[in-house]
Amino acid sequence: MDFEITTESPEETGSLGELIGSLVEPGDVLLLVGSLGSGKTRLTQGIGEGMGIDDSIASPTFVIVMEHRGTLPLYHVDLYRLEETAAVLDLGLDDYFYGDGVTVVEWADRAMPAMPPEHLLVRMSYIDEDHREMVFHPEGERYLELTRDIATARYKKTDV
Numbered sequence: 001m002d003f004e005i006t007t008e009s010p011e012e013t014g015s016l017g018e019l020i021g022s023l024v025e026p027g028d029v030l031l032l033v034g035s036l037g038s039g040k041t042r043l044t045q046g047i048g049e050g051m052g053i054d055d056s057i058a059s060p061t062f063v064i065v066m067e068h069r070g071t072l073p074l075y076h077v078d079l080y081r082l083e084e085t086a087a088v089l090d091l092g093l094d095d096y097f098y099g100d101g102v103t104v105v106e107w108a109d110r111a112m113p114a115m116p117p118e119h120l121l122v123r124m125s126y127i128d129e130d131h132r133e134m135v136f137h138p139e140g141e142r143y144l145e146l147t148r149d150i151a152t153a154r155y156k157k158t159d160v
Contacts, residue, residue, distance in 0.1 A: 003136040017046020024102045031108035034124030039132040040106045073101030079110040
């Protein structure tokens with residue numbers, strides 16, 4: 001069950017991330033795919049806010065993985081500079097994927113074979129300066145449930 005959302009501002013993208021961050025559980029893996037400027041980092045910042053993280057979240061482009069502490073650990077992975085799946089396999093990301101925190105991977109499409117089979121894939125598109133389109137594609141029962149929870153909470157929020 002794919003689910004599509006269009007946000008109308010960077011703030012709304014962040015608020016969507018905050019909603020997601022309030023719903024995640026230990027071991028969740030979120031894979032973000034999209035071009036530069038599609039909102040991957042802004043969504044991740046919101047996820048961190050929803051997880052109670054107070055420190056600044058930026059793309060960890062040069063260090064590959066940044067760990068942030070909130071109600072759960074957030075492992076923020078950025079694969080932008082890696083071009084081969086083999087290089088990603090050498091990073092030992094399984095420790096994060098199957099750990100006690102939540103892993104968000106930007107540029108996950110650069111190494112999909114190295115990603116866990118069950119995950120929530122979010123395909124993000126830049127529409128214009130303010131609008132971003134996101135298609136949520138769950139793989140596995142946990143992520144189908146998470147997608148349903150996001151959709152339900154999102155509609156409740158906009159109905160009020």
